[in-house]
Amino acid sequence: RQLVLAESEGLTRRFNNIYDNVSAQNEFINKQMQxxxxxxxxxxxxxxxxxxxxxxxxxxxxPPNDLLDARDExxxxxxxxxxxxxxxxxxxxxxxxxxxxxxxxxxxEVNTIEAVQGSADPTRFDINFISGGSRQNISQMxxxxxxxxxxRFREEVLxxxxxxxxxxxxxxxxxxxxxLGQGLDLKGNVGADLFNDINDPKLMxxxxxxxQSNVSAVSGEISIDxxxxxxxxxxxxxxxxxNYSAFRxxxxxxxxxxVSGSTLSFTDLPLPGRDQGFSLELxxxxxxxxxxxxxxxxx
Numbered sequence: 444r445q446l447v448l449a450e451s452e453g454l455t456r457r458f459n460n461i462y463d464n465v466s467a468q469n470e471f472i473n474k475q476m477q478x479x480x481x482x483x484x485x486x487x488x489x490x491x492x493x494x495x496x497x498x499x500x501x502x503x504x505x506p507p508n509d510l511l512d513a514r515d516e517x518x519x520x521x522x523x524x525x526x527x528x529x530x531x532x533x534x535x536x537x538x539x540x541x542x543x544x545x546x547x548x549x550x551x552e553v554n555t556i557e558a559v560q561g562s563a564d565p566t567r568f569d570i571n572f573i574s575g576g577s578r579q580n581i582s583q584m585x586x587x588x589x590x591x592x593x594x595r596f597r598e599e600v601l602x603x604x605x606x607x608x609x610x611x612x613x614x615x616x617x618x619x620x621x622x623l624g625q626g627l628d629l630k631g632n633v634g635a636d637l638f639n640d641i642n643d644p645k646l647m648x649x650x651x652x653x654x655q656s657n658v659s660a661v662s663g664e665i666s667i668d669x670x671x672x673x674x675x676x677x678x679x680x681x682x683x684x685x686n687y688s689a690f691r692x693x694x695x696x697x698x699x700x701x702v703s704g705s706t707l708s709f710t711d712l713p714l715p716g717r718d719q720g721f722s723l724e725l726x727x728x729x730x731x732x733x734x735x736x737x738x739x740x741x742x
């Protein structure tokens with residue numbers, strides 16, 4: 444009996460250590476994203492200034508070879524940090540575009556990017572494109588360079604890893620507790636849970652993250668119904684004023700949402716689809732346009 448308890452404590456320590464290590468990787472990615480955005484903005488300023496200088500010298504009829512070489516080197520260095528599309532203009536200026544066509548440099552004008560806390564999950568930074576007073580999240584649009592590599596590693600490796608660890612922990616937790624409930628302790632009483640309840644209210648609330656842009660103050664709780672059916676993915680829930688839409692973020696698949704009172708459950712399409720192993724309880728009715736990030740296994 445003492446051996447089982449000791450091994451169980453060792454198991455929890457290993458889970459927590461792995462989780463801490465993966466979380467540290469996520470924090471490192473956030474810091475790298477901040478560093479790379481600074482480099483991108485610095486080089487974009489350099490290209491814009493060189494555009495101005497080249498246009499001015501070109502108007503005098505002298506080929507500005509040194510300036511052209513310096514600009515080419517700045518663009519080359521910039522492309523190591525983020526994927527860029529280069530468009531040459533008639534006045535020898537270069538326009539630079541990133542993401543899905545966002546103008547980073549247009550002639551002598553320059554826009555910027557910034558790494559900020561995610562609109563739903565503050566532990567995962569997003570990349571915003573800033574033009575004038577507007578901000579646009581372009582994290583899903585960035586490819587190439589160090590920034591594209593960081594975002595791809597986080598989405599394809601880190602997110603999957605941390606969610607898989609959580610799914611495994613939930614499964615072991617529930618299976619061991621269920622088995623102990625079928626036996627008796629030293630005094631002949633029905634066995635008690637060894638691990639904490641996976642549907643403790645404090646845990647259920649951590650699994651639902653409202654977007655910062657939401658108009659309503661609606662929150663939610665996720666209940667784990669069947670650990671065997673859980674995936675290693677997060678989900679996005681949207682409300683348009685009359686209907687809910689949900690998407691599994693790992694593959695972009697749309698889910699079927701069944702509403703029963705204030706409880707929402709999720710299955711694959713087409714119907715009858717595979718249940719996702721969890722259900723969501725909302726604290727009220729969201730406003731049209733409200734969105735929620737659902738993380739059944741992340742924490």
